[in-house]
Amino acid sequence: MSTSQLPTAPAAEIGVIGGSGFYSFLDDIEEVQVDTPFGPPSDPIAIGELAGRRVAFVPRHGRDHRFPPHRIPYRANLWALRSLGVRQVLAPSAVGSLTPDHGPGTLAVPDQLVDRTYGRSQTFYDEGAAVHVSFSDPYCPTGRQTAVGAARTAGWSPVDGGTLVVIEGPRFSTRAESLWYASQGWTLVGMTGHPEAVLARELALCYTPLCLVTDLDAGIEEGEGVTMDEVLRVFAENVGRLRDLVADVVKSLPSDRTCPCPQVLDGIDLPLTLP
Numbered sequence: 570m571s572t573s574q575l576p577t578a579p580a581a582e583i584g585v586i587g588g589s590g591f592y593s594f595l596d597d598i599e600e601v602q603v604d605t606p607f608g609p610p611s612d613p614i615a616i617g618e619l620a621g622r623r624v625a626f627v628p629r630h631g632r633d634h635r636f637p638p639h640r641i642p643y644r645a646n647l648w649a650l651r652s653l654g655v656r657q658v659l660a661p662s663a664v665g666s667l668t669p670d671h672g673p674g675t676l677a678v679p680d681q682l683v684d685r686t687y688g689r690s691q692t693f694y695d696e697g698a699a700v701h702v703s704f705s706d707p708y709c710p711t712g713r714q715t716a717v718g719a720a721r722t723a724g725w726s727p728v729d730g731g732t733l734v735v736i737e738g739p740r741f742s743t744r745a746e747s748l749w750y751a752s753q754g755w756t757l758v759g760m761t762g763h764p765e766a767v768l769a770r771e772l773a774l775c776y777t778p779l780c781l782v783t784d785l786d787a788g789i790e791e792g793e794g795v796t797m798d799e800v801l802r803v804f805a806e807n808v809g810r811l812r813d814l815v816a817d818v819v820k821s822l823p824s825d826r827t828c829p830c831p832q833v834l835d836g837i838d839l840p841l842t843l844p
Protein backbone atom coordinates (compact mmCIF):
# COMPACT_ATOMS: atom_id res chain seq x y z
CA MET A 570 0.00 0.00 0.00
CA SER A 571 1.38 3.41 -0.92
CA THR A 572 0.30 6.96 -0.36
CA SER A 573 0.48 9.63 -3.03
CA GLN A 574 -0.75 13.15 -3.72
CA LEU A 575 -3.01 14.23 -6.54
CA PRO A 576 -2.70 14.77 -9.47
CA THR A 577 -0.52 11.69 -9.92
CA ALA A 578 -3.29 9.61 -8.37
CA PRO A 579 -5.06 7.06 -10.52
CA ALA A 580 -8.64 7.81 -11.41
CA ALA A 581 -11.61 5.73 -10.35
CA GLU A 582 -15.08 5.41 -11.86
CA ILE A 583 -17.05 3.80 -9.05
CA GLY A 584 -17.04 4.96 -5.44
CA VAL A 585 -17.95 2.92 -2.37
CA ILE A 586 -18.71 4.65 0.93
CA GLY A 587 -18.90 2.05 3.63
CA GLY A 588 -17.57 0.49 6.79
CA SER A 589 -13.94 -0.39 7.26
CA GLY A 590 -14.66 -4.08 6.57
CA PHE A 591 -14.69 -3.23 2.88
CA TYR A 592 -10.99 -2.66 2.17
CA SER A 593 -10.27 -6.26 1.38
CA PHE A 594 -12.44 -6.47 -1.71
CA LEU A 595 -10.06 -4.34 -3.78
CA ASP A 596 -6.85 -5.51 -5.43
CA ASP A 597 -3.62 -3.49 -5.65
CA ILE A 598 -4.82 -0.74 -3.35
CA GLU A 599 -3.22 2.67 -3.56
CA GLU A 600 -4.09 5.28 -0.96
CA VAL A 601 -4.69 8.85 -2.00
CA GLN A 602 -4.79 11.96 0.17
CA VAL A 603 -7.43 14.25 -1.28
CA ASP A 604 -8.13 17.77 -0.12
CA THR A 605 -11.38 19.51 -0.96
CA PRO A 606 -12.87 22.99 -0.50
CA PHE A 607 -14.87 21.30 2.28
CA GLY A 608 -11.90 19.89 4.15
CA PRO A 609 -10.44 16.40 4.03
CA PRO A 610 -12.65 13.29 3.61
CA SER A 611 -13.12 10.80 6.44
CA ASP A 612 -9.73 9.25 5.66
CA PRO A 613 -7.33 8.81 2.72
CA ILE A 614 -9.19 7.17 -0.14
CA ALA A 615 -8.23 3.66 -1.19
CA ILE A 616 -8.23 3.09 -4.94
CA GLY A 617 -8.01 -0.37 -6.41
CA GLU A 618 -9.32 -2.61 -9.10
CA LEU A 619 -12.22 -5.00 -9.14
CA ALA A 620 -13.29 -6.96 -12.21
CA GLY A 621 -11.58 -4.44 -14.47
CA ARG A 622 -13.29 -1.44 -12.86
CA ARG A 623 -11.40 1.23 -10.94
CA VAL A 624 -13.02 1.62 -7.52
CA ALA A 625 -12.42 4.27 -4.86
CA PHE A 626 -13.30 3.39 -1.28
CA VAL A 627 -14.01 5.85 1.54
CA PRO A 628 -14.40 4.52 5.08
CA ARG A 629 -17.47 6.59 6.03
CA HIS A 630 -16.72 6.84 9.75
CA GLY A 631 -12.94 6.97 9.32
CA ARG A 632 -10.75 3.92 9.56
CA ASP A 633 -10.79 4.01 13.35
CA HIS A 634 -14.51 4.87 13.44
CA ARG A 635 -13.83 8.30 14.91
CA PHE A 636 -16.70 10.13 13.16
CA PRO A 637 -20.18 9.56 14.60
CA PRO A 638 -22.98 9.90 12.01
CA HIS A 639 -23.61 13.59 12.67
CA ARG A 640 -19.90 14.48 12.34
CA ILE A 641 -19.04 12.62 9.13
CA PRO A 642 -17.52 15.00 6.55
CA TYR A 643 -20.19 14.13 3.97
CA ARG A 644 -19.41 17.01 1.62
CA ALA A 645 -15.69 16.28 1.55
CA ASN A 646 -16.33 12.57 0.93
CA LEU A 647 -18.54 13.14 -2.11
CA TRP A 648 -16.42 15.98 -3.49
CA ALA A 649 -13.27 13.90 -3.15
CA LEU A 650 -14.85 10.96 -4.98
CA ARG A 651 -15.96 13.17 -7.86
CA SER A 652 -12.52 14.77 -8.07
CA LEU A 653 -11.06 11.28 -8.56
CA GLY A 654 -13.35 10.69 -11.52
CA VAL A 655 -16.06 8.73 -9.70
CA ARG A 656 -19.54 9.08 -11.20
CA GLN A 657 -21.36 6.12 -9.60
CA VAL A 658 -21.50 5.69 -5.81
CA LEU A 659 -22.54 2.59 -3.87
CA ALA A 660 -23.45 3.18 -0.24
CA PRO A 661 -23.71 0.12 2.00
CA SER A 662 -24.88 0.86 5.55
CA ALA A 663 -26.46 -0.70 8.64
CA VAL A 664 -30.10 0.20 9.31
CA GLY A 665 -32.95 -0.66 11.64
CA SER A 666 -36.16 -2.19 10.31
CA LEU A 667 -39.60 -0.71 10.96
CA THR A 668 -41.42 -3.87 9.90
CA PRO A 669 -41.19 -7.23 11.70
CA ASP A 670 -41.30 -8.97 8.28
CA HIS A 671 -37.82 -7.71 7.48
CA GLY A 672 -35.66 -8.74 10.40
CA PRO A 673 -31.91 -8.77 11.03
CA GLY A 674 -29.90 -9.94 8.02
CA THR A 675 -32.35 -8.52 5.46
CA LEU A 676 -30.89 -6.59 2.52
CA ALA A 677 -33.02 -3.64 1.41
CA VAL A 678 -32.61 -1.23 -1.48
CA PRO A 679 -34.99 1.63 -0.60
CA ASP A 680 -36.39 3.95 -3.25
CA GLN A 681 -37.32 6.90 -1.01
CA LEU A 682 -35.92 8.73 1.99
CA VAL A 683 -37.23 11.06 4.67
CA ASP A 684 -34.82 13.51 6.26
CA ARG A 685 -35.16 13.82 10.03
CA THR A 686 -31.60 15.09 10.56
CA TYR A 687 -30.81 18.64 11.64
CA GLY A 688 -27.73 20.82 11.72
CA ARG A 689 -25.82 18.91 9.03
CA SER A 690 -24.43 20.76 6.00
CA GLN A 691 -26.53 19.39 3.21
CA THR A 692 -25.56 21.46 0.18
CA PHE A 693 -22.46 22.40 -1.77
CA TYR A 694 -24.22 25.55 -2.96
CA ASP A 695 -24.22 27.66 0.18
CA GLU A 696 -23.61 31.02 -1.45
CA GLY A 697 -23.36 32.78 -4.78
CA ALA A 698 -26.52 31.30 -6.27
CA ALA A 699 -29.62 29.34 -5.30
CA VAL A 700 -29.29 25.86 -6.70
CA HIS A 701 -32.35 23.61 -6.38
CA VAL A 702 -31.76 20.07 -7.60
CA SER A 703 -34.59 17.63 -8.20
CA PHE A 704 -34.70 15.03 -5.43
CA SER A 705 -38.14 13.51 -5.90
CA ASP A 706 -36.50 10.15 -6.60
CA PRO A 707 -33.34 10.32 -4.51
CA TYR A 708 -31.56 7.23 -5.83
CA CYS A 709 -30.17 6.14 -9.19
CA PRO A 710 -32.73 3.87 -10.91
CA THR A 711 -30.03 1.93 -12.76
CA GLY A 712 -27.97 1.46 -9.61
CA ARG A 713 -31.01 0.26 -7.67
CA GLN A 714 -32.02 -2.19 -10.38
CA THR A 715 -28.45 -3.50 -10.63
CA ALA A 716 -28.19 -3.89 -6.85
CA VAL A 717 -31.49 -5.76 -6.52
CA GLY A 718 -30.59 -8.05 -9.42
CA ALA A 719 -27.12 -8.80 -8.06
CA ALA A 720 -28.58 -9.50 -4.60
CA ARG A 721 -31.12 -11.96 -6.04
CA THR A 722 -28.40 -13.73 -8.02
CA ALA A 723 -26.28 -14.00 -4.87
CA GLY A 724 -29.10 -15.68 -2.95
CA TRP A 725 -30.37 -12.80 -0.86
CA SER A 726 -34.11 -12.09 -0.85
CA PRO A 727 -33.68 -8.34 -1.21
CA VAL A 728 -36.44 -5.88 -0.37
CA ASP A 729 -36.88 -3.79 -3.50
CA GLY A 730 -38.10 -0.34 -2.47
CA GLY A 731 -39.32 1.24 0.75
CA THR A 732 -38.56 4.43 2.62
CA LEU A 733 -35.47 5.07 4.68
CA VAL A 734 -35.97 7.64 7.42
CA VAL A 735 -32.66 9.19 8.36
CA ILE A 736 -32.47 10.34 11.97
CA GLU A 737 -29.91 12.65 13.53
CA GLY A 738 -28.62 10.18 16.12
CA PRO A 739 -26.27 9.17 17.49
CA ARG A 740 -28.90 7.83 19.89
CA PHE A 741 -31.40 5.26 18.69
CA SER A 742 -35.13 6.04 18.38
CA THR A 743 -37.61 6.10 21.24
CA ARG A 744 -40.49 3.63 20.98
CA ALA A 745 -42.88 6.49 20.21
CA GLU A 746 -40.69 7.83 17.40
CA SER A 747 -40.28 4.38 16.00
CA LEU A 748 -44.04 3.68 16.03
CA TRP A 749 -44.66 7.05 14.42
CA TYR A 750 -42.20 6.31 11.60
CA ALA A 751 -43.76 2.91 11.02
CA SER A 752 -47.27 4.40 11.00
CA GLN A 753 -46.19 6.69 8.17
CA GLY A 754 -45.37 3.65 6.08
CA TRP A 755 -41.62 4.20 6.36
CA THR A 756 -39.69 0.94 6.44
CA LEU A 757 -36.08 1.56 7.50
CA VAL A 758 -34.24 3.80 9.97
CA GLY A 759 -30.64 4.91 9.52
CA MET A 760 -28.28 7.74 10.49
CA THR A 761 -26.00 8.27 7.49
CA GLY A 762 -28.19 8.13 4.35
CA HIS A 763 -28.72 11.88 4.47
CA PRO A 764 -27.15 14.21 3.46
CA GLU A 765 -25.01 11.66 1.61
CA ALA A 766 -27.66 11.02 -1.05
CA VAL A 767 -28.50 14.64 -1.76
CA LEU A 768 -24.84 15.66 -1.91
CA ALA A 769 -24.27 12.97 -4.53
CA ARG A 770 -27.25 14.33 -6.46
CA GLU A 771 -25.85 17.87 -6.23
CA LEU A 772 -22.69 16.62 -7.94
CA ALA A 773 -24.69 14.73 -10.62
CA LEU A 774 -23.45 11.41 -9.30
CA CYS A 775 -25.41 8.15 -9.31
CA TYR A 776 -26.07 7.06 -5.72
CA THR A 777 -27.34 3.63 -4.67
CA PRO A 778 -28.03 2.57 -1.07
CA LEU A 779 -27.47 -1.01 0.07
CA CYS A 780 -29.09 -1.28 3.49
CA LEU A 781 -28.35 -4.20 5.77
CA VAL A 782 -30.94 -4.60 8.55
CA THR A 783 -29.17 -5.18 11.88
CA ASP A 784 -32.15 -4.86 14.22
CA LEU A 785 -35.85 -4.21 14.61
CA ASP A 786 -36.35 -0.62 15.76
CA ALA A 787 -37.48 0.11 19.33
CA GLY A 788 -41.24 0.29 18.82
CA ILE A 789 -41.32 -2.78 16.59
CA GLU A 790 -39.66 -5.46 18.68
CA GLU A 791 -40.87 -6.47 22.11
CA GLY A 792 -37.60 -6.63 24.05
CA GLU A 793 -35.35 -3.97 25.47
CA GLY A 794 -34.99 -1.93 22.30
CA VAL A 795 -31.99 -1.55 20.05
CA THR A 796 -28.56 -1.92 21.59
CA MET A 797 -25.21 -1.16 20.07
CA ASP A 798 -23.98 -4.69 20.86
CA GLU A 799 -26.79 -6.21 18.84
CA VAL A 800 -26.16 -3.92 15.86
CA LEU A 801 -22.43 -4.67 15.86
CA ARG A 802 -22.97 -8.42 16.22
CA VAL A 803 -25.43 -8.68 13.31
CA PHE A 804 -23.28 -6.43 11.16
CA ALA A 805 -20.19 -8.53 11.88
CA GLU A 806 -22.10 -11.69 10.97
CA ASN A 807 -23.15 -10.26 7.60
CA VAL A 808 -20.30 -7.97 6.57
CA GLY A 809 -18.60 -10.64 4.46
CA ARG A 810 -21.77 -11.31 2.46
CA LEU A 811 -22.43 -7.62 2.10
CA ARG A 812 -18.90 -6.99 0.87
CA ASP A 813 -19.28 -9.76 -1.70
CA LEU A 814 -22.54 -8.21 -2.81
CA VAL A 815 -20.96 -4.78 -3.25
CA ALA A 816 -18.31 -6.45 -5.40
CA ASP A 817 -21.04 -8.13 -7.47
CA VAL A 818 -22.80 -4.81 -7.96
CA VAL A 819 -19.53 -3.18 -9.06
CA LYS A 820 -19.11 -5.92 -11.67
CA SER A 821 -22.68 -5.53 -12.95
CA LEU A 822 -22.97 -1.74 -13.02
CA PRO A 823 -23.18 -0.52 -16.63
CA SER A 824 -20.32 1.90 -17.31
CA ASP A 825 -22.36 4.12 -19.63
CA ARG A 826 -24.81 6.16 -17.60
CA THR A 827 -28.18 6.21 -19.36
CA CYS A 828 -30.02 7.15 -16.14
CA PRO A 829 -31.20 10.75 -15.48
CA CYS A 830 -28.44 11.40 -12.88
CA PRO A 831 -25.81 12.98 -15.21
CA GLN A 832 -28.31 15.62 -16.41
CA VAL A 833 -29.60 16.91 -13.06
CA LEU A 834 -27.49 20.08 -13.22
CA ASP A 835 -28.17 20.86 -16.89
CA GLY A 836 -29.28 24.46 -17.36
CA ILE A 837 -28.40 25.48 -13.80
CA ASP A 838 -25.84 28.25 -13.25
CA LEU A 839 -23.55 26.79 -10.61
CA PRO A 840 -21.72 29.15 -8.24
CA LEU A 841 -18.67 26.87 -8.27
CA THR A 842 -16.83 24.69 -10.72
CA LEU A 843 -17.23 20.97 -10.15
CA PRO A 844 -14.12 18.81 -10.07
Ligand SMILES: [Zn+2]
Nearest residue numbers: 709775828830
Ligand atom coordinates in the same frame (compact mmCIF):
# COMPACT_ATOMS: atom_id res chain seq x y z
ZN1 LIG B 1 -27.69 7.18 -12.18
